[in-house]
Amino acid sequence: MQQDGIALVAFDDSHLDGALRLSQEAGWPHRREEWAMLLALGQGFVALDGATVVGTAILTPFGNDHAAISMVIVAGAMRGRGLGRQLMDTALRHAGRRECRLTATAAGLPLYEKLGFRPTHEIRQHQGVPTALPEPALPDGMALDWAGSEALPALAALDAQALGLDRRPLLRLLAQVGRVFLLREAGRIAGYGVLRRFGRGEVIGPVVAASPDQARCLLSALIGASAGDFLRVDTPEWDVLSPWLAARGLVGVGGGIAMRRQARQASPTGPAKPFALASQGLG
Helix, strand or coil: CEECCEEEEECCHHHHHHHHHHHHHCCCCCCHHHHHHHHHHCEEEEEEECCEEEEEEEEEEECCCEEEEEEEEECHHHCCCCHHHHHHHHHHHHHCCCEEEEEECCCCHHHHHHCCCEEEEEEEEEEECCCCCCCCCCCCCEEEEECCHHHHHHHHHHHHHHHCCCCHHHHHHHHHHEEEEEEEECCEEEEEEEEEEECCEEEEEEEEECCHHHHHHHHHHHHHHCCCCCEEEEECCHHHHHHHHHHCCCEEEEEEEEEEECCCCCCCCCCCEEEECCCCCCC
């Protein structure tokens, strides 16, 4: 597709450096590795002005019924020309009948509402160098340990029970690039959390658990494993976690609005739910 000298093409590895420059211009912390991970999980679209990347969007499918849209960026000099709308229209066309999810900034909110997205809840971002504090006591009968690859099927089943989404490709990739902590109850996986490199330090997420107490136990263990690095946590459960995270040196620095389009009824079947996100783009 080409309009006004701008070509919209499929995102491939040759565009990664240009996409990185675009996110750096926008003040986003993503490294080239984060862009490559997103591209490995789905399909992307770029707007090119000659050979220069001036816009991006990435579509990540979760099974046949759901998808996430992320990394919707337009170069500052190219804004006001409808590129964001063109990139979104392209991503939505490829999503087909799937429900689409995204996290909107204040600047992007009007466009997404015009495209039929509706807000569902707030995401709050916390970051900083954590303060060393005593870990909360584990509930009786529970234990924490690092996961091996053999735990992935059970971990994916718990994740699907919590969110009603098929995120197996995402979880496999997170297990390769990060470390997974499991919360076990009587030998059964009751919760999990992931720690991986991101931006200027590390990010904790997803964190899935059945209660705030369980989530705090997982977060404490992962904070301890970070060895004092700069950390980021994005949480949809800010009402119960934000004060706790701030007390540990991870201050609130804003966030975004989670939105959905063509909403389908996801069917969580277990007591667990997400307390931290893999990223604002991936949920």
